Amino acid sequence: xxxxxxxxxxxxxxxxxxxxxxxxxxxxxxxxxxxxxxxxxxxxxxxxxxxxxxxxxxxxxxxxxxxxxxxxxxxxxxxxxxxxxxxxxxxxxxxxxxxxxxxxxxxxxxxxxxxxxxxxxxxxxxxxxxxxxxxxxxxxxxxxxxxxxxxxxxxxxxxxxxxxxxxxxxxxxxxxxxxxxxxxxxxxxxxxxxxxxxxxxxxxxxxxxxxxxxxxxxxxxxxxxxxxxxxxxxxxxxxxxxxxxxxxxxxxxxxxxxxxxxxxxxxxxxxxxxxxxxxxxxxxxxxxxxx
Numbered sequence: 001x002x003x004x005x006x007x008x009x010x011x012x013x014x015x016x017x018x019x020x021x022x023x024x025x026x027x028x029x030x031x032x033x034x035x036x037x038x039x040x041x042x043x044x045x046x047x048x049x050x051x052x053x054x055x056x057x058x059x060x061x062x063x064x065x066x067x068x069x070x071x072x073x074x075x076x077x078x079x080x081x082x083x084x085x086x087x088x089x090x091x092x093x094x095x096x097x098x099x100x101x102x103x104x105x106x107x108x109x110x111x112x113x114x115x116x117x118x119x120x121x122x123x124x125x126x127x128x129x130x131x132x133x134x135x136x137x138x139x140x141x142x143x144x145x146x147x148x149x150x151x152x153x154x155x156x157x158x159x160x161x162x163x164x165x166x167x168x169x170x171x172x173x174x175x176x177x178x179x180x181x182x183x184x185x186x187x188x189x190x191x192x193x194x195x196x197x198x199x200x201x202x203x204x205x206x207x208x209x210x211x212x213x214x215x216x217x218x219x220x221x222x223x224x225x226x227x228x229x230x231x232x233x234x235x236x237x238x239x240x241x242x243x244x245x246x247x248x249x250x251x252x253x254x255x256x257x258x259x260x261x262x263x264x265x266x267x268x269x270x271x272x273x274x275x276x277x278x279x280x281x282x283x284x285x286x287x288x289x290x291x
Contacts, residue, residue, distance in 0.1 A: 053274075054153040057115055057137040059126070064161040067133050068108035074186040075165045077154040080111045080173040082142045083121055085128070087173040092132065095179040103180050108162060110134050111173070112154045114142030144237075155270040158263075166190065167221070168266055171258040185260070189218050224259025228252045 056064075068075065076096070080088055088111055096109040111134055116122055129135040138153040140146045151170070158168060167186050171177055184197035188210070194201045200210060216223065230250040233239050 054149050054156055055139050056153070056157070057139045059129075059137075061126075062129060064136070064157065067110060068162045068165060069106070070164065072106050072108045072162070072165050073167065073190060074107045074183060075158055075162050075168045076107060076109050076171065076179065076182070077136075077158065077168065078109065078111050078171055078173050079147065079150050079154070080113055082113045082116050082125065082137075084173050085124065088128070091173065092134075095177055101180060103183050107179065107183055107186075108165065110136050110154075110157070112150045112157070113137045114140045114146060114150065116142055152270070152273045155266055155273065159267055159270045163263065163267070166263050167260060168263065169258060169260050170256075172256065175257055177258065182260070185213065188213065189221070219262060219264050222254070222259065222261040222265050224254030225257070226252060227255055 078088075078091065078096075091109075096104070098104045098107070098109075113125065113135060115137060116125075125135065125137060129137070136153070136157050138149060140149045140153075154170065158165070167189065169182055181199060184200055187196055188194060188200065192214075194210070200206050213223075227250070230253075232245060232248055232250055234241075
């Protein structure tokens with residue numbers, strides 16, 4: 001009997017040792033995978049100037065954490081030119097007017113601008129920022145070709161200061177949009193029901209759209225007006241030099257007027273941008289291929 005008990009004890013001990021060894025190996029492998037995941041930009045130091053980097057202007061009086069509420073479910077960021085004061089005021093008075101539309105209480109609005117050497121304009125920007133708490137200024141020159149930096153700057157800002165918001169919508173300051181409908185769509189995505197929106201329930205033109213939204217993966221949502229098989233433009237304001245894009249057709253993309261996407265997609269895009277070479281993106285000017 002004692003020999004049987006001893007044998008069982010030895011077997012259990014062996015099993016425990018095997019289990020501990022397996023767990024140690026799994027932990028070691030997991031740590032290795034984690035290290036590979038974190039070290040995504042091994043070709044250059046993490047602070048290398050070769051990377052695509054966007055930073056905010058230094059102004060200690062701005063508290064970006066107060067721009068959005070902890071209960072917000074939608075962030076609408078608007079790409080704007082620094083001297084477009086009237087456009088921004090018009091938007092605040094109309095489709096971004098949270099005082100007039102209770103439906104927008106859980107929507108956060110921000111304007112993304114570049115910087116200027118004009119001290120008078122900059123003084124007006126600082127006053128606008130302190131008055132409305134919705135201006136994000138990047139330390140990039142206010143030029144058309146720098147729009148790509150504004151796009152990434154908006155992703156970075158929302159990642160750092162509004163990471164809790166599940167959905168985002170990008171648009172420009174020359175667009176008039178139905179923010180009430182967009183807030184209804186966001187609520188539908190979160191709650192999967194339509195009783196809050198009479199428009200979405202009764203308007204026939206919305207039925208196909210609602211059915212499409214019912215089938216999307218809400219976690220990886222990225223939806224806009226798709227452009228496919230667009231011939232590459234070589235001349236004019238939007239012309240691309242062959243060095244920047246040596247193909248006769250653009251890759252598929254969403255029109256920049258507006259697109260809706262999830263916070264998960266935002267984080268993936270932002271993290272990818274931190275490992276993107278400065279000279280690897282489209283330049284709108286054939287003279288610009290270095291920084």
